Amino acid sequence: MRRRLINSTLAVVLFVITVFSVSLVVVETQAIERNAHESAQSDAGRIVAVVEARIAAGESVTAEAMRSAVPSDRYVSIQLPGQGAFALGDKPDDGVIEAAETGSHGERVTVQQSRSVVTDEVGRILVIVLAVGLITVAIAVLLAVGQARKVSAPLTDLAETAERLGSGDPRPRHRRYGVPELDRVADVLAASAERIGRMLTAERRLAADASHQLRTPLTALSMRLEEIIETADSEPETVKEEATVALAQVERLTDVVERLLTNSRDRRSDSAITFDLDEVVLQQVEEWRAAYRSSGRAVVHSGRPGLQAVGTPGAVATVLATLMENALMHGDGTVALRTRIAGNQVVVEVSDEGPGVAPELGSRVFERTVSGRNSTGLGLAVARDLAEADGGRLELLQQHPPVFALFLSGEAEEPAG
Known part of the structure; x- marks a missing residue:
């Protein structure tokens, strides 16, 4: 050229x-x-x-x-x-x-x-x-060589940029060449690189979130299956009860997979419903009771009954499961789930008697890759994302002993009579 x-x-x-x-x-x-x-x-x-x-x-x-x-x-x-x-x-x-x-x-x-x-x-x-x-x-030759270099060098550079994009390197270069048409092509390639970078980041984030969100229900499911194996010689009613809980875990696992594949976080208005908060809380208490019993610890539930929350039950269950798993892995003593009302919101508090969150972490504990104890650092970040997708929020109310609170839109049922 x-x-x-x-x-x-x-x-x-x-x-x-x-x-x-x-x-x-x-x-x-x-x-x-x-x-x-x-x-x-x-x-x-x-x-x-x-x-x-x-x-x-x-x-x-x-x-x-x-x-x-x-x-x-x-x-x-x-x-x-x-x-x-x-x-x-x-x-x-x-x-x-x-x-x-x-x-x-x-x-x-x-x-x-x-x-x-x-x-x-x-x-x-x-x-x-x-x-x-x-x-x-002679002057024309010099000008022609300079102009040819000015035009061909940017085209070569743009071709290299396009090749980098095709090989999976989406870093934008944002170079200017002083030629409006070439600058326009460079801007388009830079915008494409940014979009591809966001897409790759979203894919990696989805993979990380999927691995973490699937780990918690799979852990609970394996514990239930172990309970079934241990009680195989016991009464049929006990085996049936454990199998029913395991089936619920499978249904919850299926819900998590569907949410990840359909990106339901961006479609909260289509899936948010009014549900019984006690039902979700008690479900989690029952699912995690065996794991805590095996560790010599206990799970208790208290607070105001009859609370109605607005959101996605599966997402709320995933957030509570993440908090309870963190308490099992990093906490100590009895884990307490308490429900209450704060203004026009309902609150579920999860606390334990362990050392809590390190002072240097504070609110950064919700950031991705931030972890105080050799974990992935994704659990609380994913939980907060799920809570915000349901119109709520997840906060650390107290560092020692640790108290995490899930705030959701909702109301209390009027007492009968």
Whole structure:
């Protein structure tokens, strides 16, 4: 491409220079020849005036007398009436430029000049035009090379950017090239890179969230299956009860997968309902009771009954499961779930008797990759996202002992009677 740009630029420059030079030489040649004729005519008129003046003064008109009035580079022939003609100067051998003038006494003066004077002058013009043309071509070459580099280098760079995007490197470069069209292409590629980067980030975040959200129900499900295995020789009612709980875990796991695949966080208005908060809380207490019992700890539930919350039951259950799993892994002592009302919101508090959140973490405990105890740092971040997607919020009310609170829109049921 660079070569084509240089060749096309030089072709245009050479064409322009050729047309201009030919026109200039033709015009200058005509002007030089016209000036030569006018100069010869002027000399003829001047010499005729000198001859008339000498005749009027009664002086003789001879070659010696007229030599001082004739230019050395001219050939002059003077013919007097009733006398012979005489000539001054050397007669040109090649082509001549001739002018003649007749005086009032009948004298005739003829001036001739060699055409080589015109030829020499035209030659000098040609040399000047050729030199200017060569200088112009040289400058045009430099400009063409610079312009070709200015155009081709950005295109090469844009091609490399597009190749990087295709290979999975979405980092935008935001380069400017000083050419509006190329800058527009660069802007489009940068915007595409940013969109691809956001898409890749969303995909990685979805994968991380999926792995974390699926881990909690799978852990609870495996615990229930272990309970079923341990109680296989017990009463059928016990096995049936454990199997029912395990089936509920499977349904919850299915709900989590569907939410992840359909990105239901952005569709809260389609899935938010009014539900019994106690039912979700008690479900989590029952699901996690066996795990806490195995660790020699207990789970208790207290607070105001009959609270109605607005949101997605599956999302609320996932948030509470995350808090209870964190309390099991990082906390100590009894875990307490307490429901209450705060203004026009219902609140579920989860607390334990462990050391709590490190002072240097504070509210940063909800940030992704922030963890105080060798975990992924995703659990609380995902839980907060789920809570906000349901129109609520998840907060750390107290660091030691730890108290986490899930705030949801809702109301309390009016007491019967």
